[in-house]
Amino acid sequence: MPRDSxxxxxxxxxxxxxxxxxxxxxxxxxxxxxxxQTPWRSIKVIDIxxxxxxxxxxxxxxxxxxxxxxxxxxxxxxxxxxxLAELVDGDWTEDASWETASSVVTGFMGYWETNRSVxxxxxxxxxxxxxxxxxxxxRALNAVTVTLARVIGAGGAETSPAGTDPxxxxxxxxxxxxxxxxxxxxxxxxxxxxxxxxxxxxxxxxWAVTGRAAAEVASAPAVG
Amino acid sequence: MPRDSxxxxxxxxxxxxxxxxxxxxxxxxxxxxxxxQTPWRSIKVIDIxxxxxxxxxxxxxxxxxxxxxxxxxxxxxxxxxxxLAELVDGDWTEDASWETASSVVTGFMGYWETNRSVxxxxxxxxxxxxxxxxxxxxRALNAVTVTLARVIGAGGAETSPAGTDPxxxxxxxxxxxxxxxxxxxxxxxxxxxxxxxxxxxxxxxxWAVTGRAAAEVASAPAVG
Amino acid sequence: MPRDSxxxxxxxxxxxxxxxxxxxxxxxxxxxxxxxQTPWRSIKVIDIxxxxxxxxxxxxxxxxxxxxxxxxxxxxxxxxxxxLAELVDGDWTEDASWETASSVVTGFMGYWETNRSVxxxxxxxxxxxxxxxxxxxxRALNAVTVTLARVIGAGGAETSPAGTDPxxxxxxxxxxxxxxxxxxxxxxxxxxxxxxxxxxxxxxxxWAVTGRAAAEVASAPAVG
Amino acid sequence: MPRDSxxxxxxxxxxxxxxxxxxxxxxxxxxxxxxxQTPWRSIKVIDIxxxxxxxxxxxxxxxxxxxxxxxxxxxxxxxxxxxLAELVDGDWTEDASWETASSVVTGFMGYWETNRSVxxxxxxxxxxxxxxxxxxxxRALNAVTVTLARVIGAGGAETSPAGTDPxxxxxxxxxxxxxxxxxxxxxxxxxxxxxxxxxxxxxxxxWAVTGRAAAEVASAPAVG
DNA sequence: GATGAATGAGGTTTCATTCAT
DNA sequence: TATGAATGAAACCTCATTCAT
Numbered sequence: 001m002p003r004d005s006x007x008x009x010x011x012x013x014x015x016x017x018x019x020x021x022x023x024x025x026x027x028x029x030x031x032x033x034x035x036x037q038t039p040w041r042s043i044k045v046i047d048i049x050x051x052x053x054x055x056x057x058x059x060x061x062x063x064x065x066x067x068x069x070x071x072x073x074x075x076x077x078x079x080x081x082x083x084l085a086e087l088v089d090g091d092w093t094e095d096a097s098w099e100t101a102s103s104v105v106t107g108f109m110g111y112w113e114t115n116r117s118v119x120x121x122x123x124x125x126x127x128x129x130x131x132x133x134x135x136x137x138x139r140a141l142n143a144v145t146v147t148l149a150r151v152i153g154a155g156g157a158e159t160s161p162a163g164t165d166p167x168x169x170x171x172x173x174x175x176x177x178x179x180x181x182x183x184x185x186x187x188x189x190x191x192x193x194x195x196x197x198x199x200x201x202x203x204x205x206x207w208a209v210t211g212r213a214a215a216e217v218a219s220a221p222a223v224g
Numbered sequence: 225m226p227r228d229s230x231x232x233x234x235x236x237x238x239x240x241x242x243x244x245x246x247x248x249x250x251x252x253x254x255x256x257x258x259x260x261q262t263p264w265r266s267i268k269v270i271d272i273x274x275x276x277x278x279x280x281x282x283x284x285x286x287x288x289x290x291x292x293x294x295x296x297x298x299x300x301x302x303x304x305x306x307x308l309a310e311l312v313d314g315d316w317t318e319d320a321s322w323e324t325a326s327s328v329v330t331g332f333m334g335y336w337e338t339n340r341s342v343x344x345x346x347x348x349x350x351x352x353x354x355x356x357x358x359x360x361x362x363r364a365l366n367a368v369t370v371t372l373a374r375v376i377g378a379g380g381a382e383t384s385p386a387g388t389d390p391x392x393x394x395x396x397x398x399x400x401x402x403x404x405x406x407x408x409x410x411x412x413x414x415x416x417x418x419x420x421x422x423x424x425x426x427x428x429x430x431w432a433v434t435g436r437a438a439a440e441v442a443s444a445p446a447v448g
Numbered sequence: 449m450p451r452d453s454x455x456x457x458x459x460x461x462x463x464x465x466x467x468x469x470x471x472x473x474x475x476x477x478x479x480x481x482x483x484x485q486t487p488w489r490s491i492k493v494i495d496i497x498x499x500x501x502x503x504x505x506x507x508x509x510x511x512x513x514x515x516x517x518x519x520x521x522x523x524x525x526x527x528x529x530x531x532l533a534e535l536v537d538g539d540w541t542e543d544a545s546w547e548t549a550s551s552v553v554t555g556f557m558g559y560w561e562t563n564r565s566v567x568x569x570x571x572x573x574x575x576x577x578x579x580x581x582x583x584x585x586x587r588a589l590n591a592v593t594v595t596l597a598r599v600i601g602a603g604g605a606e607t608s609p610a611g612t613d614p615x616x617x618x619x620x621x622x623x624x625x626x627x628x629x630x631x632x633x634x635x636x637x638x639x640x641x642x643x644x645x646x647x648x649x650x651x652x653x654x655w656a657v658t659g660r661a662a663a664e665v666a667s668a669p670a671v672g
Numbered sequence: 673m674p675r676d677s678x679x680x681x682x683x684x685x686x687x688x689x690x691x692x693x694x695x696x697x698x699x700x701x702x703x704x705x706x707x708x709q710t711p712w713r714s715i716k717v718i719d720i721x722x723x724x725x726x727x728x729x730x731x732x733x734x735x736x737x738x739x740x741x742x743x744x745x746x747x748x749x750x751x752x753x754x755x756l757a758e759l760v761d762g763d764w765t766e767d768a769s770w771e772t773a774s775s776v777v778t779g780f781m782g783y784w785e786t787n788r789s790v791x792x793x794x795x796x797x798x799x800x801x802x803x804x805x806x807x808x809x810x811r812a813l814n815a816v817t818v819t820l821a822r823v824i825g826a827g828g829a830e831t832s833p834a835g836t837d838p839x840x841x842x843x844x845x846x847x848x849x850x851x852x853x854x855x856x857x858x859x860x861x862x863x864x865x866x867x868x869x870x871x872x873x874x875x876x877x878x879w880a881v882t883g884r885a886a887a888e889v890a891s892a893p894a895v896g
Numbered sequence: 897g898a899t900g901a902a903t904g905a906g907g908t909t910t911c912a913t914t915c916a917t
Numbered sequence: 918t919a920t921g922a923a924t925g926a927a928a929c930c931t932c933a934t935t936c937a938t
Contacts, residue, residue, distance in 0.1 A: 010897090020897065039352040041265035045933065050460070055899045060934070124348050127406070128263040138414075145414075161437045162427045168420035171411050172404060172428065179403030180396060182351070187395050190362075190369075196392035203386045204396065204428060213385045234921090236722075241921060268907060279924050284909070458900090465900060487800040489713035492928060503903050508930065572796050575854070576711040586862075593862075609885045610875045616868035619859050620852060620876065627851035628844060630799070635843050638810075638817075644840035651834045652844065652876060661833045682918095692918070717912065727920045732913070 010061050024062045026052045031069045036117040040070065040124065074122050074136050077115050081140040084111060085147045092151060092209055098217050101206035105177065105198050112181035123182065141178070145170045152209055162208040173205055234285050248286045250276045255293045259341040264294065264348060298346050298360050301339050305364035308335060309371045316375060316433055322441050325430035329401065329422050336405035347406065365402070369394045376433055386432040397429055458509050472510045474500045479517045484565040488518065488572060522570050522584050525563045529588035532559060533595045540599060546662055549654035553625065553646050560629035571630065589626070593618045600657055610656040617656055625649060682733050696734045698724045703741045708789040712742070712796065746794050746808050749787050753812035756783060757819045764823060764881055770889050773878035777849065777870050784853035795854065813850070817842045824881055834880040845877055 008024065010016055016024060030051040034043050043066055049056045063069040087107040090100040112119060122140075125133035149170035152160050162169045180187070180197055187197055203214045210217075232248070234240055240248060254275040258267050267290050273280045287293040311331040314324040336343060349357035373394035376384050386393045404411070404421055411421055427438045456472070458464055464472060478499040482491050491514050497504045511517040535555040538548040560567060573581035597618035600608050610617045628635070628645055635645055651662045680696065682688055688696060702723040706715050715738055721728045735741040759779045762772040784791060794812075797805035821842035824832050834841045852859070852869055859869055875886045882889075 014897095017897085023897080039265065041263065044931085046460075046931090056933075057899050057901095057935080058897080061897075065933085120351055124351070126410075127344055127348070138410075161431065161439060163420060163424035165416065165420040165424070167414070168411075168416050168424045171414065171416055172400060172421060172424045175403040175407065176396060176400035179399040183399065186350075186362075187392075190391070190395070192389065192392050192395055196387060196389040197396060200387035200389070200392045200396045204432065207385065207431065208428065215385060236718075238921070244922065247922080269909090270907060280908075281910080281924055281926095282922080285922075289908090462900070468901065471901080487713070489711070493930090494928065504928090504930075505903050505932085506901080509901075513929090568799055572799070575792055575796070586858075609879065609887065611868060611872035613864065613868040613872070615862070616859075616864050616872045619862070619864055620848060620869060620872045623851040623855065624844060624848035627847040631847065634798075634810075635840075638839070638843065640837065640840050640843055644835060644837040645844060648835035648837070648840045648844045652880065655833070655879065656876065663833065689918085695918085716910085718910090728912075729914080729920050729922095730918080733918075737912085 011064060012061070016062075020062075023052075023054065023058065027054070027059055027062060028069060028073060031066070032073055032118065035070070035073075035121060040121045070118070070121055071132060071136075073118050074133065077118050078122075078136050078140040080111070080115070082143055084108060085143040088144055088147045088151060094210075094212075094217060097210050097212070098202070098206060098214055101202040101209070101214075102198070104205060105201045108177040109181045109184060109194075109198065112178075113184070119182070141174060145174050148173060148209075160208050161211050169208055173208055176204065177201060235288060236285070240286075244286075247276075247278065247282065251278070251283055251286060252293060252297060255290070256297055256342065259294070259297075259345060264345045294342070294345055295356060295360075297342050298357065301342050302346075302360050302364040304339070305335070306367055308332060309367040312368055312371045312375060318434075318436075318441060321430060321434050321436070322426070322438055325426040325433070325438075326422070328429060329425045332401040333405045333408060333418075333422065336402075337408065343406070365398060369398050372397060372433075383435075384432050385435050393432055397432055400428065401425060459512060460509070464510075468510075471500075471502065471506065475502070475507055475510060476517060476521060479514070480521055480566065483518070483521075483569060488569045518566070518569055519580060519584075521566050522581065525566050526570075526584050526588040528563070529559070530591055532556060533591040536592055536595045536599060540657060542658075542660075545658050545660070546650070546654060549650040549657070549662075550646070552653060553649045556625040557629045557632060557642075557646065560626075561632065567630070589622060593622050596621060596657075607659075608656050609659050621653055621656055624652065683736060684733070688734075692734075695724075695726065695730065699726070699731055699734060700741060700745060703738070704745055704790065707742070707745075707793060712793045742790070742793055743804060743808075745790050746805065749790050750794075750808050750812040752783065752787070754815055756780060757815040760816055760819045760823060766882075766884075766889060769878060769882050769884070770874070770886055773874040773881070773886075774870070776877060777873045780849040781853045781856060781866075781870065784850075785856070788854075791854070813846060817846050820845060820881075832880050833883050841880055845880055848876065849873060 008016055008021060010020065027048060030048050031043070034047055034051060038047075045056045045059050045066060048066070048069070049059050052059075059069075063072075084104075084107055087100075087104045090096070090103065092100055122133050122137050126137045145167070149166040152169055153166040160166065160169045162172070180201060184194065184197075188194060206212070206214045206217070232240055232245065234244065238244075251272060254272050255267070258271055258275060262271075269280045269283050269290055272290065272293070273283045276283075283293075287296075308328075308331055311324075311328045314320070314327065316324055346357050346361050350361045369391070373390040376393055377390040384390065384393050386396070404425060408418065408421075412418060430436070430438045430441070456464055456469065458468065462468075475496060478496050479491070482495055482499060486495075493504045493507050493514055496514065496517070497507045500507075507517075511520075532552075532555055535548075535552045538544070538551065540548055570581050570585050574585045593615070597614040600617055601614040608614065608617050610620070628649060632642065632645075636642060654660070654662045680688055680693060682692065699720060702720050703715070706719055706723060710719075717728045717731050717738060720738065720741070721731050724731075731741075735744075756776075756779055759772075759776045762768070762775065764772055794805050794809050798809045817839070821838040824841055825838040832838065832841050834844070852873060856866065856869075860866060878884070878886045878889070
């Protein structure tokens with residue numbers, strides 16, 4: 001039972017016309033913008049309305065509350081996560097494996113970078129136990145994780161040197177990717193170069209998937 | 225391990241006596257408890273006071289606001305993080321390396337498990353850009369990360385197979401450990417057994433530090 | 449004489465319509481009324497709202513706080529003070545001088561009488577160092593004082609028998625007028641008849657401006 | 673039934689010893705000091721206590737509330753006002769009259785200058801209708817006013833050129849003196865020199881009492 | 897469709913005031 | 918005497934939310 005993300009409808013059930021849709025869109029954009037500036041929980045209906053140059057009453061014509069508006073944003077965003085699964089589902093044969101590992105890492109970081117603010121909300125809400133957001137997160141990461149587990153299970157090495165249970169290995173790797181991506185700026189602030197982080201993650205991923213250290217692969221840079 | 229970090233003082237500058245300290249303590253405990261049940265941002269002074277069987281006025285005698293009370297909790301907690309650094313600074317020679325890797329992972333997960341609620345707040349506040357919490361987090365994780373980087377740099381392998389920059393490798397590994405620890409229940413919910421997660425992380429860590437796959441080490445369990 | 453000085457606007461920047469203006473007006477009137485009954489500092493938003501049959505929330509839609517509402521009242525009032533300047537700028541030739549002096553005094557007392565409560569606030573706030581109110585007071589009294597100084601300087605006598613500096617003389621006289629007007633009831637309470645106070649002030653004023661004792665003027669009542 | 677201003681006693685009826693009296697005194701001084709900095713109505717028990725380095729509880733051992741403490745200060749101050757009456761009761765014969773008028777004016781301004789802050793409270797409270805303070809004010813100004821009326825009635829001129837009723841004339845003059853003294857700084861701010869204000873007031877006073885313009889008196893400075 | 901207006905509800909704070917030590 | 922502590926009470930202020938236009 002999907003929350004009407006696709007089927008637009010005003011709160012009182014009517015189907016909005018062109019002007020209405022534009023207003024709704026404007027409200028969503030302002031919500032997204034506020035999200036980049038303020039902690040989620042402190043975004044008020046009034047703020048969104050003001051930013052959009054409307055009144056709170058108008059907001060309530062399209063959304064039940066702030067949370068629901070954010071949920072719409074998150075939903076749109078999560079659809080984009082399938083892209084990550086595709087990257088993982090790439091070519092892991094010897095010639096291409098390093099390339100693939102690298103592009104997975106880069107893909108993760110880029111994806112997070114683009115959708116940082118909304119993603120942050122999803123993370124937080126999930127950790128706080130909000131079920132609707134949790135659902136979103138699982139749905140999004142599920143595709144990548146499962147794909148990665150399959151790749152590991154059926155992939156190059158008989159078994160991953162990182163462990164027996166492909167799902168556990170996949171979960172661990174995705175955790176690494178997600179956490180680093182989320183804290184990207186933290187590391188820069190710490191003096192570590194982003195490229196070094198990318199390199200390291202790619203090596204770990206590559207090793208865990210193929211069982212070969214990157215150094216043994218022609219296409220990869222030598223260590224040191 | 226007494227709760228008072230440094231010199232206690234009431235909001236209006238007095239030095240609290242025994243009774244006052246007890247009240248303060250009670251308030252802290254109730255705050256901590258509420259933290260496990262409710263999203264941080266929605267904890268109200270009134271809630272804490274009610275839970276502690278006092279009035280808001282009393283709360284304000286000891287803390288400026290909810291945030292500050294939580295900060296006190298977080299501070300205490302962060303001091304305990306030095307324990308993790310000690311674990312990392314263990315014996316990585318061939319005979320003991322697997323054991324060490326395992327205990328680091330277990331340590332991380334246990335530490336998080338014990339202080340889940342407060343730690344969650346620190347994470348969230350940090351991501352939302354709260355500088356005071358960010359400071360705490362950096363301080364706490366700094367010790368482990370630096371130690372791990374040193375171990376990697378001077379450790380078994382000439383260079384880690386996971387990369388050139390020891391800090392980047394350490395940062396990546398700590399990210400993995402922190403994220404998995406934080407999402408522990410998420411994985412269980414996903415049907416992955418905790419032991420499998422521990423095993424996988426230990427393997428990755430062990431390989432990155434020593435350059436040896438765990439399988440090659442006598443003390444480690446065989447893969448599969 | 450409409451109450452809206454300048455362009456009205458609600459606290460959140462909207463331009464109020466008819467209904468809104470009416471509400472605002474009602475709030476102002478109630479504020480004014482309370483002012484006659486209670487010391488300024490103890491007027492609470494809740495009081496005004498209650499009196500106006502609204503909720504505090506509504507009050508805050510039109511004013512930032514009680515002080516600001518009073519400031520609006522004061523501003524309107526101060527504009528009326530220009531009337532006093534006109535009285536002072538009357539005919540001081542021998543035939544009319546006594547009449548003019550009398551009407552200035554009467555004007556002062558009447559003006560104060562009409563706006564006693566608001567004016568009291570202005571006085572108090574000014575003495576307490578509130579700059580906004582001080583500004584109002586200076587602006588209001590400035591017109592009369594300057595006008596009086598000009599009349600004295602260019603007037604009947606070469607120099608006022610009350611002193612060399614016309615501004616100082618004017619300031620002194622205005623002080624007298626303002627203070628007596630403000631303490632009107634105090635004198636009655638003391639057993640002095642108001643007419644006697646008016647008479648005395650007119651005589652002093654007349655003498656200081658024209659240099660002639662009122663007794664020497666045909667139009668004035670004889671002393672005793 | 674005088675409020676125990678002379679007879680010291682703690683709130684609970686006991687007679688304070690040396691230490692107690694010192695504390696009480698300290699509290700009074702701090703109250704006085706705060707009076708010069710803050711609007712009366714916003715002085716809190718807590719402020720006084722803090723300033724005096726004590727706790728609110730201690731304050732309540734000596735005073736029932738802030739108002740009462742201020743009342744004590746005012747009472748002490750009012751006693752000093754009898755000095756003004758003495759000045760008025762000086763020598764008004766031709767040789768000394770100018771001197772006397774001048775010293776009355778100077779005396780007024782000096783007295784106000786010294787006790788500005790407390791006096792301000794008395795004024796305000798009186799205007800706000802506070803009966804206890806009103807009583808103080810009347811008591812204080814009564815002596816000067818009555819004395820001045822007597823001097824006018826029995827003095828040099830048969831009748832004052834300023835009017836028939838000596839009390840009305842006296843009231844008017846005292847009003848002038850009080851208001852100018854209270855607003856002293858206002859005039860300076862306005863660019864008028866204090867000496868000019870003194871001069872003008874002395875001339876008016878002199879004329880009203882003696883019926884002679886100051887210029888006709890040998891001891892006075894010529895106009896211009 | 898949009899939005900002026902109004903407001904119930906609720907948390908935040910601040911004090912005055914009181915005890916018991 | 919002095920003062921740590923506690924707290925009732927009251928005002929403040931801010932929103933979410935709802936209507937009627």
